[in-house]
Amino acid sequence: MxxxxxxxxxxxxxxxxxxxxxxxxxxxxxxxxxxxxxxxxxxxxxxxxxxxxxxxxxxxxxxxxxxxxxxxxxxxxISQVPEGRQVFEPLSVKDNLRLGAWTRRDADLEPDIARVCALFPMLKTMWKTPAGALSGGQQQMLAIGRALMAKxxxxxxxxxSMGLAPNLVDHVLSxxxxxxxxxxxxxxxxxxxxxxxxxxxxxxxxxxxxxxxxxxxxxxxxxxxxxxxxxxx
Amino acid sequence: MAELLQFVSSGLTVGAIYALVALGFTLIYKASDIINFAQGEFVMLGGMTTVFMTLAGVPLPLAASIAIVATTAIGVALHRFAIEPARGASAVSLIMITIGASIFLRGTAQIVFDRRFHSLPPLLGADPIHFGGAAILPQSLVVLASATVIVTLLWLFIDRTLLGKAVLATAANRLAARLIGIDTRRIVEFSFAISAAIGAIAGILITPIALTSYDVGTLLALKGFAAAMLGGIGSALGAVVGGLLIGMIEAFAAGYLSSNYKDAVAFLIILVVLIFIPQGLFGRAKIERV
Missing domain, CATH: 3.40.50.300 (P-loop containing nucleotide triphosphate hydrolases)
Known part of the structure; x- marks a missing residue:
């Protein structure tokens, strides 16, 4: 591939x-x-x-x-989750995810957003929070979710796994x-x-x-x- | 009291123009880290093009529209032919390029237009409105209303549209923006276009009050830059507040001290800001989280 x-x-x-x-x-x-x-x-x-x-x-x-x-x-x-997460800190969780689908912004994003939220239910609870206010682990999940939005x-x-607590490392690996x-x-x-x-x-x-x-x-x-x-x- | 009101009204009017110039600085700086010192020339081009179009017999609204479109095109050209080829150069080199572009545009304007001062008829007539003993020019109200509309539209665009969010994303993290597929070059070009358009509008609005000529851009750029610095470079709210503040302080200095010192005020403010509050009034210190 x-x-x-x-x-x-x-x-x-x-x-x-x-x-x-x-x-x-x-x-x-x-x-x-x-x-x-x-x-x-x-x-x-x-x-x-x-x-x-x-x-x-x-x-x-x-x-x-x-x-x-x-x-x-x-x-x-081809989508990348960069080192150090690199979420858009001033933007909300929702906007970070929507921007993840920038290259396919005409598509219906609801199924993809639902899929990302199913993988990381925590994101849904912090929907309007600026990404910069999330913890490191939450930012990592957002970064992965954002990359997945590009399909x-x-x-x-x-x-x-960089900088994550051991139980979070396991979660990310799973x-x-x-x-x-x-x-x-x-x-x-x-x-x-x-x-x-x-x-x-x-x-x-x-x-x-x-x-x-x-x-x-x-x-x-x-x-x-x-x-x-x-x-x- | 009447005197105070008079100074406030003229301070707010010219301050609104500084605010628009500062917004132009802010937009480009946010998207690209470049301080565009040709921002003042956008203001000059807006005013001068409108003047010469009306002199040629074009009706004012059409002349103004053409001036805005032409200035926007020049903004895009500045990015494409001067900034973009130097991609990867240090911020200082890019700033030098904008200074060069500013000199080039001023020189060209001197040849294409002329070296005299010009005015435009005020939109709502020239009879001052008397209010509490102060005489307020109707054009001042036009300037303030237009500036309010522009700031509101810009805010709506940034806050409510995905393209606006893409501009913010590019400003916040260029690498991540490229990795999710945003063509950041286009975003920067777009910010040059919007800044040029806002500059042109400011130039058209102020011409009936302050006159225009090929070289009004220099001082306007410096005042707008002072406003952006005072507000905190990169902060849109700061640009607006900084612009209005500088306009007011300038009007008070001219009124209560001497109009000789009017232009010195902005430079004094730049110095004070740089020495004592380099992050500006609304600039944020960077917060890092691990």
């Missing part, structure tokens, strides 16, 4: 992705793990088109998309699994490797801008290097 080949990207003259190649098949949860500064977020931004790439190709369902602007990629059904087929999740069961394809970036590997089908390890390891989640989990560096066992 998504195939990335040899992608390089730089901030100014400093290259941070040195030829990343990976692919995500339809219906999979693929996890990308790696330390801070490995280039995970840069890669996610590159896929969504908010970070320019300096080389390589990004294909979505066979079509090269690397030349397309970010707002067009959303219409291809993606591929969902990019960047560190959804939601991700439920989304997969609904047929959504997911690329999940996590520093919390054990959480990511628990729900992923396959995984890639990204180190300083290069994929250094790939395999099924089970293989990665038992790899001695990963155990030592990311799982702490």
């Amino acid at each position: 998504l195939s990335i080949e040899n992608v390089t990207s730089a901030y100014g003259r400093i290259e941070v992705l040195h030829g990343v190649t990976l692919h995500v098949d339809a219906g999979e949860i693929v996890s990308l793990i790696g330390a801070n500064g490995a280039g995970k977020t840069t890669l996610m931004h590159a896929i969504s088109g908010v970070q320019p790439i300096t080389g390589g190709t990004i294909r979505f369902e066979g079509e090269p998309i690397e030349q397309r602007p970010a707002h067009v990629r959303v219409t291809f059904a 993606p087929r591929l969902l990019l999740l960047d560190e959804p 939601v991700i699994r439920a989304l997969k069961d609904d047929g959504l394809t997911i690329l999940l970036v996590e520093q919390n490797a054990s959480a990511a590997l628990a729900i992923a089908d396959r995984a890639y390890v990204l180190e300083t801008g290069r994929v250094t390891l790939s395999g099924t989640a089970a293989e990665i989990q038992t790899d001695s290097r990963v155990k030592e560096a990311y799982l702490g066992i």
